[in-house]
Amino acid sequence: MYLVKIYVTYKQSILDPKGEAVHDALHRLGYTNVDEVELGKYFEVKMHADKRPVATEVDEMCDQLLANVNMETYRYEITEMEAL
């Protein structure tokens, strides 16, 4: 079993109005030392090894569905777990 933690965020060139709204709200809460907030998506995928390498399949999942590569980038961490 593998636990794959996938993080999807906007590319640097893309506006992130939701992140800006959170940034502004944090400032209103008094955290004026917050300089930047990026709002993204986090996925936890549990999977088992098939014929192909897990990383290859995760790359495909991200490219095809989990991220829109026009405007988002992704990174992931794969950890091996004991079988459930």
Add this chain to the structure above:
Amino acid sequence: MKFAVPVFPGSNCDYDMVNALRDILKMEADLVSADTTTLTGYDAVILPGGFSYGDYLRSGAIARFAPVMTAVKAFAAAGKPVMGICNGFQILTEAGLLPGALQANRSSKFICKTSELIVKNNQTQFSSAYASQAHIQLPIAHGEGNYYCDDETLTTLQEHQQIVFEYVDNPNGSTANIAGVMNQAGNVLGMMPHPERAVEAILGSTDGLGIFQSLIAANKEVTHA
């Protein structure tokens, strides 16, 4: 001319579209299920607005995998006209049938109002009924209508006259004021504004009619496949 309007779970402009096509334009139009695997017998496909699959993950990202989209891709590859309005536009970009992507409005607000557009290219089967550079009034209603593409894609769009509609007063932050784009082949159009909501005087504008009239005029010789 016979239209197919695919209905996804969460589509909500499907009946508006069919009413415009049937009652106003006197065309044949069918609502077809997202599980449909063939579009044989139809001359054009219009993906309607709404919130397909709850806009989960990203607008249009899940709808893209509905069985009907395989048929829509084949339909488009055969050179037949495909149009996506609002969520339909988002689906077409997610499916790779149109370049770019739709991201959250710059204001992070849902915008529902009439917007003024310029017909940037009237040499298309979707816009020939309008005068060149005509100004038209169409409603917009979206939270994620901010069209984005990289500089290289934008140059390609401009070189091939693929930008069909532009906003006069860019309401959502779209790259180059883009409100509607088509593919290079000229048979797939996506736009955020809603022409089907501007087809009767009582709705406030009839400026949307031209899009359907253009399509009908361009395809009237077509016989059913």
